[in-house]
Amino acid sequence: MSAPVRKPNRLIHESSPYLRQHAWNPVDWYPWCDEAIQRAQAEDKPIFLSIGYAACHWCHVMEKESFDDEETAQILNEHFVSIKVDREERPDLDHLYMNAVVMLTGHGGWPLTVFLTPDLKPFYGGTYFPPEDRANMPSFRRILLAVAIAYRHRRQEVERAAQDLVAHLRRLEKLPLDQGALDAELLRQAYAGDHGWRRHLDPVNGGTLGAPKFPQPVLAQFLLRLALRFADPEPLEHAQRLLDHMSRGGIFDHLAGGFHRYSTDAQWLVPHFEKMLYDNALLAAAYLEAYQLTGAHPYRQVVEQTLRWLLEELAHPGGGFASSLDADSEGEEGKYYLWTWNEVHTVLGSDLGELFCQLYQVSPEGNWEGQNILHLARPLSVDARLMGRPVEELEEWLARARAQLLAYRRQRTPPARDDKILTSWNGLALSALARAALALHPSWLDPAVRTARFLYDRMRLPDGRLNHVSVPGCEPARPVAGMLEDYSYVIEGLLDLYEVTADAHWLDWAGSLAQVMVELFWDDQDEGFYVTAPAADGLPVRAKDWHDGATPAGNSVALADLDRLAHYTGDRRWADLAARGLRRAAGLMRQAPTAVTRLLVALDFHLGPLREWAVLAPQAEQLYPALHRIGRHLDPRRVLVGYAPGLESTAVAARLVPWLAGKSTIADQLTVYMCEGTSCRPPAVGVQALEQLLTSVYPPDASVQTNASQGTTPAD
DSSP states (O other), rough: OOOOOOOEEEGGGOOEEEEEEEEEETSSSOSSSSSHHHHHHHOOOOOOEEOOOTTTTHHHHHOOOIIOOOHHHHHHHHOEEEEEEEETTTTHHHHHHHHHHHHSSSOOOEEEEEEEEESSSSEEEEEEOOHHHHEEEEEEEEEHHHHHHHHHHHHHHHHHHHHHHHHHHHTTTTTOOOOOOOSSSHHHHHHHHHSGGGGGBBBSSSBBBSSBBOOHHHHHHHHHHHHHHHOOHHHHHHHHHHHHEEEETTTBBBOOOOOSEESSSTSSEEEOOOOOOOHHHHHHHHHHHHHHHHHHHHHHHHHHHHHHHHHIIIIISSSSBOOOOOOOOOOOEGGOBBBBBHHHHHHHHHHHHHHHHHTTTOOOTBBBBTTOOOOOOOOOOHHHHHHHOOOOEEEEEEEHHHHHHHHHHHTSSSOOOEEOEEHHHHHHHHHHHHHHHTTTTTHHHHHHHHHHHHHHHHHHHSSOOSSSSEETBBBOOOOOOOOHHHHHOOOOOOOHHHHHHHHHHHHHHHHHHHHHHHHHBOOTOOOOOOOOOTTTTOOOOOOOOSSOOSOHHHHHHHHHHHHHHHHOOOOHHHHHHHHHHHHHHHHHHHHOOOGGGGHHHHHHHHHHEEEEEEESSSGGGHHHHHHHHHHOOOOTTTEEEEEESSOOHHHHHHSGGGGGGGGOOOBBEEEEEEEEEEEEEEOESSSSHHHHHHHHHHHGGSOOSSSSGGOOOOOO
């Protein structure tokens, strides 16, 4: 008997590529919408909520095993109203219901499976469920039937459980007042104290102990700040160990650049192969800071390879960056990225192929399921010494080999790309590109400016608010209003762009967005920012985002933005709000520092002392080289502004940045003013004077002492 002809469900009309992947399931799917919620209320049915994203491997697995199964679909259609959500389109829903599942089960992840009452209160949930009972996991069908029976016959228990869970979620949103001081000792204890990071760090492989291992770029940035503030080499060694092992491991794509989502093992060898915009933007920024501090060339290579990958693989022709590349190709996870020993030799020939296989750990038997994940066992500098060859020669050979293998790989069927453009993640990309333009080379400036212009022209609404998501060529059925992370990430990117361009338009827009952000999300009673604007979808809890996840907590970035804006503009409102938010979260930083690492980074800036640099050039073309001379040094507590004729009027510049007022070039030469805390240096007039000032502020022999110049760590 032939299979019944299927018709598409409602998801066929959605703009999200992830939702459209489920459009031909026999499940009677709804997107998140009033119609679905009203039907659940009218028919008195529980809501089955499934949250995932396009690049998620196990989301695809559960779709094939369960959502594409006629018997499972029949149970769902009879007993539930089924809603499918793209977590990247609706991070607010994901945040709320992920917290609920973690509270219920002790862990979370995707696909996220949640059961709700018709008034949207969660009462049961989990993550992936198999189609049959397996490895102490009940089958998905068993779960569905059990939930349906409980909802019909033990309603009071279900509703009581939902009420209790929502009450607990609401309590979590109110942070207790903390009477402890906001000082540098808090940062030290966040690393070395009883609850601190040190006890969780892997002294061999880098990152956190055990598996799986996630990239944690914000952890690396926090460790770099500790090393600088306390002149302590130990945090720097941990940061380098993390960055070195990731960039040599299988989690890094050694051919095209860019990082996969995370490593399933403790050695960074076997990744989940999806590649996300946010991971790579954040990691580029972390490696850039490591390069600024250490001068280790391998870190710069990783930054440039990662940003090139963003531009080559995720950039849309019309502007903006797509969200991700899938883990699967032709239905198999990682197939696009794996190699056999024979393939490598066929492409490269015997001599170059043998060298490549030796260095990238490619063997006839394979290092993962009979094939090979490319990775380096140690730094190339070590192999060069063992071979008695200059490392530059080895790098040249391998660059040629990688180019040949990449050209061959591009003939394979590539992973699918999730084309939707997220404002928040594009803000992260803007920040990484702008910082690279300041610290490395002006070639990164054009893509940074293009990204900012795209956000301004396409993701900004007529009333000045931000839109959260756009899919090129596809109008969303229900526009999603910008959330805290959209505003906070974009403001951060704009401030970074202002530092390298000295174009006050970007600073002005950052200030306007900050005003909207405070109006929409700030809680003036209990301090901190909500994730969404008021009354979003009638959710039972209006959540705040303090804890870092795969991306930095929106509150942490927003508070840092306000602190930076206060120093540019002299507007004390921003500084006061930042201080209130940090004080409210002091208990979190004391008791759970590993959960709020980005908040610790914000605190480091808040505590100062800050260096304020004002660079004035008589001609516009003289400005960038001076900004670059300053920006190539890692100084996390720096505020940098520039001015040259032709950018805007002196009056406009002085209005936006009051500490430019009264400053001018001296003797028609480049003139740099620098103040630290309440003390100011004499103006540095001319390039030579600037170099002398930089040498006194960032003396080479005063940096944290490690063997970082070779890009290696003691574990090597």
